[in-house]
Amino acid sequence: MDRKRDYYEDVALFSSGWEIFWFGALLAGLAVFPFVAKNYYVYMANYMAIHVLVALGLNLLTGYTGQISLGHAGFFAVGAYGTVTLMSAAGAPFLVALPVSAAVAALLGFLLGLPALRLEGPYLSIATLGFGITVTKVIGKLEIFGGRQGMHAPDLVLGPWTLSTDRDLYFLIVTITVLFALAARNIMKTRVGRAFRAVREAEVAAGAMGVNVSQVKTVAFALSAFYTGVGGGLFAFVLRFIEPELFDLMMSILFLAMVVVGGLGSIMGSITGAILISWLNLTLRNILEIPYFGDWLKELSHSFFSITGVSNIQFIVYGLIMVGIMVFEPLGIYGFWLRTKKYWKTWPF
């Protein structure tokens, strides 16, 4: 929106002093948060931060490079299982296990990126969907991963500290998420990021300009898988127990929903999208406790629907939010933000 004057301004991580100020304020808020909020909200923040991480990764692929994926739960599972197995079976420290398993996820992403070179639209979505489902089936088959009966995450030891409470985990997860968000922002400002976008906008034109399209696509897959793998590795410790059925198609769909609802091709969009969707995921069950509205819903169920199925209103609300945002603002939450900003730009004139 603002005019760029030179190249270095374009690639700078922060474009103005205000941005640095707000970023500092955000960091301060994040640092204070676990000390003032109840433990439950800290757990929720952890859950959200992990989904932010995944959304950032998926956004690199779907938002910036234009490749759809319905299989990211597979990478998430690889990250989670890899980290837990490396730690409990091989005795690796966390700081080794996490990057190694994320790297494995990235390798799988790279491999999945190869057939994806020739596919697009529904073809690509089926291929990735198949990948996601297959990964969990394979994990369920292997006894080293506890098979279908799942496995417990070991204690998370980080140097001198044992991270056992949600607050301990919070600092680890949020630090990683913030670093990865900055990294994603930085990547997008470099040559690689511009190549991603060029491929999204026009593959052939990008190729003609000297962008190595196949390389860009596979790298995008690998990078995206790496982010998701890290998220998965952390998720295992938030939940403390993992089993293959957790990482189902629904999870992949929600990941995609986060990115699209938040706004394709925007870091802030992914963050807000992930926060919104995971917040809905965790709190919509309380919809019947809302004063008046909840009672009205129950009344309605009594007369026209079934009271045993009343909780399913969650699905309806969830769906309505997704459809509503996408119908009225294809750019998602980020689109709303842009429009609001534009609207107020000339205020009060």
Place this chain on the structure above:
Amino acid sequence: MKTKALALVLALAALMLFAPVLGAEEGLTDTEIHIGQWGPQTGPAAPWGAVARGTGVYFDMINAKGGINGRKIVYHMFDDAYNPAKTKAGVKELQESVGIFAWVGGVGTAPGLAVEDYLMERKVPWVGPAAGSMHWITPPQKYLFAVYPLYFIEAKALVRYAVRHMQKKKVAIIYQNDDYGKNGVEGAKEQLKVFGMDLVAEVPVEITDSDLKPHVMQLRRSEADCVLLWVSPKHAVMTVGTAKAMQFAPQFMSTSTCSDYTLMYKISNGLWEGVICTNFGELPDSGSPLMLEYKEAFKKFAAKDERWGTFFLAGFGFAEPLVAGLMSCGKDLTREKLVAQMEKLKNFQGIMGKVTYKPFDVNDPNCRQGQHEVFLTQCGKDGAVIPISGWMEIR
């Protein structure tokens, strides 16, 4: 610039959510006891959600009778959609905002395992997880009291009956590929080993499968004369139906999960007749005084579209030992005292089998496994229940 909105939101959130207040004993006042449960009301596992609603009706009944030593039970139930992340969120929220004295029931192995550590670290008693998994008692936890007989035990009982009383020579199993199914396989194998036999076929079913022909063909190829159905009701009916279409007619046996004969008879169009199931509690239409009382409560407190079925009734059964424990504590209730009183329960008889606990011993899993007995019934015409054995105690 872009981070502005987020920072604002977080700052506001930080202001609003202030630290919790912890009382002397959480979830307990002079007039109230707060008890919680999770259960899937949405999602593919939603039929099991009836357990949590059943417990609600049971507590209504207890409250109507005057509550527990002058205290009323305040029941908090939430929907976790069988998703462990949601279970954990709900349990933490209730535990830290309302304060829950004890948890009861809770459908599912995975959701339960996700919160087990949390509850045990906070020393919150949890009675009667609604899943017969070995996880609860290996190793036993001081504050976790299992009621539901293990799927493992159910498999043993069925195999024992099939081999001893029906002279079956070839036993096969079709099982759901998860903790539930695997426990069944282990139990069946262990019991067959006693008779010097082994399973002639083990066929896994995925929860999402919509076509079971290859599975049933494998069973037929093994020429089994007795097939254990360790699957969900939907798949159990599909298996029996497909077998009928193939003219493959072994004796089918199934778990308590599929023992709601009225429902099973209906959704299978009568094919369920002749199937033998394990039961861990009295049947919904039995005429014992306790059952009649519960039925009365059902009529009085349950929503009008609720069904008086096995799952709903199980919600009563899992909560019975907890209520018995609470009752015996008297007026000055604490968690430690509740645990001590629960340990004293001996041959406690509600609508389930006898429940016995022993003082806590890390090396004895049975000190926290309440029920060890099941009995067998056969489905008759129109879903009638034909008891074919007495209570069988199995360890």
Place this chain on the structure above:
Amino acid sequence: MLDFIQSLVNGIAAGSAYALMGLALTLIYKTSEVVNFAQGEMALVSVFMTYLVLDTYGFPFYLAFPAALVFSFLLGMAMEFFVLRRAKNHTVLSMIIITIGMEMILLGFVSWKFGADPKTMPFPLTPYDAFIVGNIFITKLETLTLFCALFLMAALFSFLRFSRFGLAMKAVQQNPTVARLMGIRVKRVLLFTWGASSLTGCVAGLLISPIVMQPYMMWDPMLKGFSAAVLGGMTSLPGAVTGAYLVGVIENIFGSYVSIEFKSVVAFAIIVLVLCIKPSGLFARHHVKKV
């Protein structure tokens, strides 16, 4: 050998339901390039409405089933009119999210209204009665499904190939703007397509309902139908049906002879392999985007 033939027959039997769902998805994709994730749940709503009419109000099935088809047609049109048409920007991804959102709304509605307990559809055919020839069996219901799938495919195919409306649909798919300039009522064509597709899905749903009837019954057939449609090229009706039978047969043979645990995912692996060689499926010409 007998087992092998039986597996083949089983595969074809299973494939018929996939074929119907595949046809439904293909119809919509053909005209509007929308992958309709709500397809299964649209059928679900129709099936449960039929159940309501049959079970609660006691209508005879020969009235209820045609009524269900009409209802599903209207439902499909309503979806297009009230939701899809309102969308501002038709990108592939936003359409996927919208249809997934619709899927949740419809699924939520059905579970809210009917609860989660399995139901029994008062279907005129008991689902497990079988024809037995030699030692090979196929149930009567599956035979009916097979005929329905083939009949609908033939009907839709010839309709699209030989009628003016079919031509209009093709024009809409290739270039909506030019189609409108040529005097084709693009919106009406889309409306009709959604109706027809919903109807096809409803037939699939009604034929599945005697076997299993609960809110999640259409999830697996939908996914399999989707993969069948992709295998067949996403834009070809006979392709979708062929793809469906291929998926069914491969699944069953793989399940019987290789590994039953991986039966449900083998189809996807095969599809990835096929797509590596033919990126637009078996029956569609590879469409190269111009700059």
